[in-house]
């Protein structure tokens with residue numbers, strides 16, 4: 001019989017250790033599995049209920065999905081989300097059927113945990129991490145792609161083929177490792193991708209599909225056109241809009257431990273606005289009560305189950321590939337094999353394409369024969385994170401745990417973010 005998450009998180013061979021639910025969104029489960037899923041959903045509901053009663057956020061939060069729907073502007077959203085409001089994973093696994101207007105309620109706060117912290121190797125003074133592709137260095141930090149950059153991106157492509165709308169998109173998550181993945185995919189001869197983030201389905205939608213097509217590089221028949229804009233994953237309108245462009249669009253989401261992701265997100269903001277309050281201050285609504293501020297975008301983005309629910313109303317699970325941000329660093333070729341299979345590409349980008357750059361502390365693409373420049377990502381990738389109070393990390397881990405479990409259930413993949421915790 002199939003094993004189902006929630007039940008599992010046993011130390012396994014790696015993400016994906018769980019039996020995936022039937023791809024394509026349809027499938028039957030035996031009674032024990034259903035029971036476990038129900039229990040899990042129920043416990044999420046109870047967690048939220050207790051949390052809101054204790055914290056005084058009140059059940060009103062349950063009735064205000066709008067609070068979580070808006071764009072994730074820091075501090076713009078108030079009100080705790082309710083994990084119990086998510087549909088049960090069983091329901092989520094069903095085929096998206098006819099796209100229905102999303103009717104999800106909000107999500108939640110429950111206290112939490114994690115000792116994130118990747119060991120960072122600072123760049124040695126004077127070391128040049130050169131970018132073979134301009135996009136490597138030009139990666140927008142807060143997705144600050146300008147129209148000018150976009151038109152440049154579109155016009156630097158060779159003058160053959162046609163500009164086409166993308167057949168595949170990297171839709172998230174911010175700070176998950178989306179740039180590293182896109183650059184690795186770009187090493188494939190059958191893929192052409194925009195170097196900048198077009199932000200079509202969130203900020204530029206009113207410009208129309210012709211504008212979007214024009215941003216794309218030219219491709220020959222058989223080549224795949226791609227782009228990455230990590231904010232799509234948390235944009236409520238994005239699933240519907242992408243579905244209306246092409247319902248067979250392939251979607252890729254790079255996910256990373258939400259606690260580490262939040263710290264990475266904060267580190268990025270801090271690099272541009274050194275005057276912002278500490279992570280510890282921003283993370284709480286009320287530190288004494290241990291109330292996490294789930295309306296802070298750095299926290300909210302990491303409630304993956306909540307956002308995924310939105311996508312599953314338009315796309316079957318089989319059309320979404322979840323890439324582990326952690327494994328993308330440890331085993332980029334392994335993750336790339338899955339990506340190439342998913343995109344229907346020959347496995348051309350393999351371990352031969354990567355080497356581990358000790359100074360950078362990350363894998364980099366080997367230099368192509370016609371260039372002397374190694375292809376590591378720029379300095380905005382792999383920043384040193386500030387030290388965060390271990391108690392805050394612990395609370396955040398606890399906060400995310402039920403959502404992570406739900407996410408593992410929905411995707412049928414155990415990303416083992418809880419295991420990292422027990423190893424510390």
Ligand SMILES: Nc1ncnc2c1ncn2[C@@H]1O[C@H](COP(=O)(O)OS(=O)(=O)O)[C@@H](OP(=O)(O)O)[C@H]1O
Nearest residue numbers: 174175176177178179180264362363377381382383
């Ligand atoms: N090969 C390689 N080189 C450098 N960095 C790598 C790589 N693979 C994954 N990562 C991780 O990617 C994190 C940045 O994620 P994104 O590219 O999605 O960020 S962004 O949303 O586009 O700003 C970045 O996060 P930080 O380490 O917090 O800076 C990296 O941990």
